[in-house]
Amino acid sequence: MIEEVGRMLDHKHQITSRQLFVFIIAVQIGIGILTLPSILVQIAGHDAWISIIMGGIISSFILVIIMLLLKRYKDKSILEINSVLYGKHIGGILNILIIVYSFVAAILGIRIFTNVIKVSTLKLTPPTVLTFFILIPTIYLIWYGLKAICRFVNILLVIYSLVIIFLLLIYKDFRFTFLMPVGGSGIKPITMAIIPSLFGFLGIELVAIIYPNITDKENAMKYALAANLFTMVFFLIVTIFTTGFYGEVMLKQLEYPLFSISRSYKAPIVERIDLFFVAFWFPAMASSLRNYLFSSFYSINEVFNIKKRGKVLFIFYIVAVLVSRIPKDQAHTNQFLEILNLLGIGIMGYLCISYLFSFVNKRGVGIK
Template sequence: MKSIGKPGEHQVFSTFFLFWVIIESQIGMGILQFQRKVVQVAHHDAWISVLITGGVIHVVVWFMIRTLAKYESADLYEIHQHALGKWIGNLLSILYMAYLLLLGTLVLRSYIEVVQTWLFPEIPTWLLSSSVLLLTVYGVLGGIRIIVGVCILSYLFSIALLFFLAYNLPYADWRSLSPVMEANFQELIIGAKQMAFTVVGFEIIYFVYPYLKEKKKAGRYTQMGVLYTTLIYCLVLVLSIAFFSEGQIKKTVWPSLSLFKIVQIPFLERFEYVTVSLWLLVIVPNLLLYLWAATRGMKKVFHWNQRRSVYLSAALVLAICLLLKTNLQIKFLGEWAGQLSLYLVFVYPVILYFIVLIRTRKQRKEVK
């Protein structure tokens, strides 16, 4: 099937870079606070839940790539139009766009919440959110290749932070991890479900796929990226369980930042402040990817100028950010989005795959 806006030669990027795009899309605000949600259900076996979620993602990604491979160069919006027809297809596309903007909003607002809690309690939300959004708009207007570049840069900066976690090792009590498999199967599955919202973001493959140079390799690099993030999440969680006691994790809002609290270098006593500031570099690729993907949809569905839709979606994100005033509201919206993501990212791609399968088979018969 032919697609409308097939990207030109100067817009595509090497599939190899997809690895970092996937990592950066999956790692965002979630990694700062996911421990608590999973440990609450699966206790000290929470790391198994993370591995389960990782396994499920591999399967979902497989379905996604297979769906995309049915077409020559289409993104989710075009697939929707083709497989589900104009009305239902566009409706689902709009839902997906709204979801992407919601994710962007949550990332931004919860980052600002962290800044307000840890660094500057008196800084107004509008100031931070509008300045970060300006940066995002600027980046999105640069196009997908710029965004991929930002992803790689952000990875290089943030990966260095992992090494500082070694400061926690002297405080780690590995006994906290045993007895292994004390949680029952049900608890592990609920834990994995709790984990799901933290690691969403890989659905970005639905939108960047047309921009890949070698589309055959897309599956390989996406799976590698997903595996890498799962391992990072697992590492952070194992370290957190060893470092904190169980009761402590359950009460700590941002356990990962508290992990950095113990880091003390002679010229820098409070490392977590550096982490919070550096974290901007981690959330910017998130915002760029979500906003970019949403505006692609506006172009495909409403035939809007992408430039205008970037401004519009940034304004929308800003507006919702300003509406969220308290920590409780953010938490509520986060939980709601978590439920939504479970269906949109984990269940829906599998259904879509079968619909597409039927549609393309029918078409082939018609052609014959």
Template structure:
């Protein structure tokens, strides 16, 4: 019965996959976005959004506990038949594909914009596909180890921001609730996009070694995400004046401009390059999930052929078409909307639906 035991992941890997998927480019984008929507109170919606996400992720775990030995698709196939499972797998494959594409294009755009303006985008994409394929082809366990490792070697990031400490002005944050609750609450849905990724539990759950800690794991992952978002927004808002914060593009990187070490003059170049480790978590795990879904759909064990196709498609597609920043915005919006549907609403609906369905079927059996 334990179909997925061979590829099990530890709790820490589970946490890091979820954390990495969520945090990746939110760390760069969120401060500016919240500043335009809620001013210097922008950190409050992050907190609220985080709590909502925690609740939503617990719903996912609740859903998965109904069928602990299989993925969500196995569960659907078990309750509603093979085709229900396949449809769901296809839907999730598309969703994760979109997720990965968004993350990848964002990274390419950022690196092209800030580090390698002269290099053609498809070469950057090609380079990024090398580690992607190396890691994703070896299966979930390696993806988990990579997530763990990538987060571990990126632990220097918060410490770099400590250098900005002398330039921080806590007074910028005051007064709290400058304009009342309204802008804060209206900014909350916008944060959801940056918390997406926890629905991966529908696939990860059966692989988890200690399933009883799954909820705790997701809460921790979400907690670290909230903390890092809070950290970066607070640093940005205290560094930049309230008006600046709305104007400056990608303030997380801008803030680093103030740092000058004796051997490195501009930390941000190094930061962007090495932040690629965290960026990579926004597309490597989703890509793996995509091929997991498609190979599940086809009923195949081997996911590598699919991975090869997708990796090559990604690289080739950037040669012909690379979304501009505005188009990327549209893709992100699409991802945001489908993300809210897939991650926040769908698991709840499924939970209720399955609960009723099982009740009804049991009832039928009795008569």
């Protein structure tokens, strides 16, 4: 193989805090938002947006605790902290748990991504072939490391703004009365919906894995929180808009409200603008699962100290595609997803507990 050398490969994982901002956004916005409005509306009715705000606030608190934990250990990632904090054996098990979690999250992301493509555009293509194909850019970027991934996800900002512009195009059909009365669903449903809304904010836990690669750590907290708030605002806009557009009764029935809404706009010249909309959303979905896939690959490299990166990545690629075919159908995937979401909340909780525990076991705190 021809050797490719460049400065890119020398510091391939080093990112700035600003790039951490886009990394977090890319992980959070993507796949979750497709189903989030209808799931939340099923529980909290037209007040789903209140749950999102509360979910955003809670996830921000969790993020602050995660960042504080990482700050206590200076240049360590959660993988190293585990073995310092809990000892070699328990730490090792926890590390493997983290790898499995991020891998399964990526796998389910791949599966949902493939399903969406299958349903919306290519109905007859064999899904395994499709999965192999759509993962090519992802694997390419993972090979070039975190810096390449973060540079790439910058273009997602363009896609998000296109979505907002698109929503503005159909503002005429937006009815405020669908959102009235505020808080009408009652306090209990709204608080019940906080947990599913937290699922949408999953992804902040990946900061714990990539933290040592941030060059300006003093700004990391600021940018990470900003990213979480950005996500919250985006979720809020989409949820409020879909609720005001469809009304809660209709919205409950929809599988992917964000895609359905694109079908309601009739563009001049081009028929079926929704296909373009879906196509534009593909990179956002891919970035979301890519960041999980990268985190798990990166963790494997760190934990098992792998030398032959290329070969391992290739095996990783094939395994990821094949494993993503295990769930039988959409319903089966959703069952896995429910378990995964709870696991994600569990990981967040475990990171918070680790922070508290680090005051008990002070080994390795603050040492570079």
